[in-house]
Amino acid sequence: MALSIKYFARVRDALGTSGETLAWNATWQTVDDLRQALCARGGAWAETLSREEIHCARNQQIAAWNDPIADGDEIAFFPPVTGG
Amino acid sequence: MALSIKYFARVRDALGTSGETLAWNATWQTVDDLRQALCARGGAWAETLSREEIHCARNQQIAAWNDPIADGDEIAFFPPVTGG
Amino acid sequence: MAKDAVTIRVQSEDFDPGVETQRLHEADPTVGAVATFLGLVRAHPQEDGAVTTMTLEHYPGMTEKALAAIVDEARRRWPLTAVTVIHRVGPLAVGDRIVFVGCASSHRAAAFAACEFLMDYLKTRAPFWKKETTASGETRWVKARASDEERALRW
Amino acid sequence: MAKDAVTIRVQSEDFDPGVETQRLHEADPTVGAVATFLGLVRAHPQEDGAVTTMTLEHYPGMTEKALAAIVDEARRRWPLTAVTVIHRVGPLAVGDRIVFVGCASSHRAAAFAACEFLMDYLKTRAPFWKKETTASGETRWVKARASDEERALRW
Numbered sequence A, B: 001m002a003l004s005i006k007y008f009a010r011v012r013d014a015l016g017t018s019g020e021t022l023a024w025n026a027t028w029q030t031v032d033d034l035r036q037a038l039c040a041r042g043g044a045w046a047e048t049l050s051r052e053e054i055h056c057a058r059n060q061q062i063a064a065w066n067d068p069i070a071d072g073d074e075i076a077f078f079p080p081v082t083g084g
Numbered sequence C, D: 001m002a003k004d005a006v007t008i009r010v011q012s013e014d015f016d017p018g019v020e021t022q023r024l025h026e027a028d029p030t031v032g033a034v035a036t037f038l039g040l041v042r043a044h045p046q047e048d049g050a051v052t053t054m055t056l057e058h059y060p061g062m063t064e065k066a067l068a069a070i071v072d073e074a075r076r077r078w079p080l081t082a083v084t085v086i087h088r089v090g091p092l093a094v095g096d097r098i099v100f101v102g103c104a105s106s107h108r109a110a111a112f113a114a115c116e117f118l119m120d121y122l123k124t125r126a127p128f129w130k131k132e133t134t135a136s137g138e139t140r141w142v143k144a145r146a147s148d149e150e151r152a153l154r155w
Helices: A009-015 A031-039 A043-048 B009-015 B031-039 B043-048 C017-025 C062-077 C108-125 C146-153 D017-025 D062-077 D108-125 D146-153
Strands: A002-007 A019-023 A055-058 A061-063 A074-078 B002-007 B019-023 B055-058 B061-063 B074-078 C006-011 C033-040 C051-058 C082-088 C090-093 C097-105 C128-134 C139-141 D006-011 D033-040 D051-058 D082-088 D090-093 D097-105 D128-134 D139-141
Touching: A002 A009, A002 A031, A009 A043, A009 A074, A009 D128, A009 D139, A031 A043, A031 A055, A031 A074, A061 D062, B002 B009, B002 B031, B009 B043, B009 B074, B009 C128, B009 C139, B031 B043, B031 B055, B031 B074, B061 C062, C006 C062, C017 C033, C017 C082, C017 C097, C017 D017, C017 D033, C033 C108, C033 D017, C033 D108, C051 C082, C062 C082, C062 C108, C082 C108, C097 C108, C108 C146, C108 D033, C108 D108, D006 D062, D017 D033, D017 D082, D017 D097, D033 D108, D051 D082, D062 D082, D062 D108, D082 D108, D097 D108, D108 D146
Parallel strands: A002 A074, B002 B074, C006 C082, D006 D082
Antiparallel strands: A002 A019, A055 A061, A055 A074, B002 B019, B055 B061, B055 B074, C033 C097, C033 D033, C051 C090, C051 C128, C082 C097, C128 C139, D033 D097, D051 D090, D051 D128, D082 D097, D128 D139
């Protein structure tokens, strides 16, 4: 299986991609573990995926950083919402 | 001169008239003096014009019972409003 | 706010909430928020004696002044670009529109607050009276509600 | 409230506030109050770089779920007979409609409160993002406002 990762709005623009499929890594326990793995790519990834500036959704529901993650999840990273 | 008196809604129905012209009486100083003079007619007048159950407007503005009254005024008595 | 951005009407004819909503913002590109309230004659399914018609009486002359004073107070309290208040009078049936209040502003907090304030003040300070007619033909004056007075005192 | 009395739409097409307001009450004679909110793309006359267009991005799939959860919460808190939430996505110009929220109830307090609650929650919990384009062609993502978060925390 794998994770489906999505990026929106300013996060997508900064990373230059709207999403990717990532092989599952059994050491990831929380969505923050995934975030840190992405930050470890350095450059725009480290700059953009600071947990102070973005939100995360797990399977299309807002997630807290210490929420569990599981193989097959759809995980999204995005800036604070500005609709309405 | 004279006073123009108007009655609305339940007050009008109870008194059987929508209004009247009343000769000015120089002893009236407040709208409550006028109300008491009308109550002195007895019957439906005394029953209907109790100051606990009605409101008063002087020259088309909500009035307090001790507001002054003057010759030529338009005075209205009506129940609490129920529009909207 | 230009004087012509205030609309106050007391009328027996029906009105169109869509047209009124559009009028509240179409002339001013700085409007970001329009809050509206529409009041209707409603059926009271739980109460004794179903209401079939409602008659709205008012105090011509004073009504317009009272509504203008209420709108002035709202404009004093909040930055509004346009305000509309329409109140019908005469006989109405269940489902008919009674009242429309709409407030336009740059921001939603002002639009919402002013719209609710206007309804609370209109309910307790504008000289309108409702008389209900039940299915059996009986008529009764609607009683004022203490809860309306309490709501108006919040502001 | 019947399930079909809830309308949630995310669409690029415009909508008609008059039609939506009518739909909120026409099927139910117990509705006495309809509160609505209309949000528009507004010009910012004081700010540097006049906005000419706005692009609304969203998270397809999650958006609908988030709006449904917000509406469910409103229905849990207030007695509502009908609720409508419409939010546009894609490119919009100054003056264009962005969002419509309407709540119908027997009484106005519930309709007003639910409508304002829905807007506050939508503004802070539904995955929409605005990008502005200025007259010079520059684009910028709109920043979230702390005041919106504070308003949502009132409820």
